[in-house]
Amino acid sequence: MIEFIISILVPILGGLGVSEADVTTYVTNCSGYIYAILISILVLIVLLVAAHFIAPKGKRHLVRWGASLAWVLALVTMVNMVCYGPLYTNLSVVLNGGGTVSDEAKAASNEVIKKVGEEGMVLVKNNGLLPLSSDVDSMNVFGWASTNPIYGGTGSGSADTSSVVSILQSLSDAGYKTNESLTKMYTDYRADRPAATILGGDGSFDITLPEPTADYYTDDVMGEAESFSDVAMVVISRGGGEGYDLPTDMNSVIHGTYNVQMKFL
Numbered sequence: 508m509i510e511f512i513i514s515i516l517v518p519i520l521g522g523l524g525v526s527e528a529d530v531t532t533y534v535t536n537c538s539g540y541i542y543a544i545l546i547s548i549l550v551l552i553v554l555l556v557a558a559h560f561i562a563p564k565g566k567r568h569l570v571r572w573g574a575s576l577a578w579v580l581a582l583v584t585m586v587n588m589v590c591y592g593p594l595y596t597n598l599s600v601v602l603n604g605g606g607t608v609s610d611e612a613k614a615a616s617n618e619v620i621k622k623v624g625e626e627g628m629v630l631v632k633n634n635g636l637l638p639l640s641s642d643v644d645s646m647n648v649f650g651w652a653s654t655n656p657i658y659g660g661t662g663s664g665s666a667d668t669s670s671v672v673s674i675l676q677s678l679s680d681a682g683y684k685t686n687e688s689l690t691k692m693y694t695d696y697r698a699d700r701p702a703a704t705i706l707g708g709d710g711s712f713d714i715t716l717p718e719p720t721a722d723y724y725t726d727d728v729m730g731e732a733e734s735f736s737d738v739a740m741v742v743i744s745r746g747g748g749e750g751y752d753l754p755t756d757m758n759s760v761i762h763g764t765y766n767v768q769m770k771f772l
Contacts, residue, residue, distance in 0.1 A: 508545070509538050526665040536593035540585050547585075551578040645684040645736040648675060651718050652744035654693040655700050660748025674742060686735045692723060700746070716745060 513534050517527050534541070554574040562570045590598055653674055659666025678685055696719045732739070 509534060509541070512541065528661055528665045533594065533597070537589055540589050540592075543585055544582060547578055547581050551575065639738065643736075643738055644682065645686075646678070646738040646740055647686045647689055647732045647736055648678070648740045648742060649689065650742035650744075651693045651696060653740075653742040654690060655698075655717075655744075656742065657700075657744040657746055661746065664748035678740075686732055688728070688731055688735075692719065692728065696723070 513531055516534065517530050520530050521527065551574055555571050558567045558570040558574070656674055658668045658671050672680070675685055675690065697717050700717065701715055
């Protein structure tokens with residue numbers, strides 16, 4: 508039922524700029540109230556039908572009106588609980604969002620953004636390799652992520668990937684031939700990426716890094732790559748985003764001691 512409701516709301520709210528991940532999170536957080544409302548509707552229907560057989564003539568309308576008013580009261584109460592419960596933060600932003608941001612706050616925000624960029628981005632020094640010379644028309648593209656890139660994060664960082672151009676396609680569009688044997692090795696290895704869902708949704712939290720192990724890179728594979736081109740690109744991707752913090756200690760993940768929930772306390 509929850510999945511059905513999500514499938515209906517995603518196209519509607521998606522047109523308003525709400526991501527599918529956020530819709531899933533909101534609906535899942537309200538699932539208890541949704542089921543309660545559906546049960547109350549069922550109870551109301553039973554009472555309205557039962558009134559015809561149980562209540563005496565002349566009082567049936569009173570039973571039906573009483574049941575209807577009780578249901579309306581219950582519905583208003585549950586909607587109120589939703590508004591002041593799981594959706595309070597979102598609604599308060601909409602209802603109270605008439606303020607302005609000061610220049611000082613903007614300046615402070617820019618400083619934080621700059622610091623995050625300096626600490627979180629790594630630039631590889633170009634020792635004259637780029638731009639590639641005009642005689643280079645082929646390259647080996649290493650890394651499973653070359654066949655399954657990450658185009659956005661989780662939660663509000665999610666992105667619509669329906670019209671994206673893949674890395675391999677973009678290289679082809681630029682006139683480069685890529686090693687199809689490598690690409691086939693990666694696609695045969697795995698077709699899908701582990702679910703990266705904001706906590707509070709379906710609870711999925713897979714931080715594994717899909718990548719063929721060293722034994723995949725046999726002498727035949729590397730020999731063919733060497734003969735194909737002496738230029739190589741390595742693609743590495745790792746998911747992350749809102750409600751999906753990454754561990755700083757992968758050893759705890761390997762040994763099963765990483766506590767996802769503790770990251771959000």
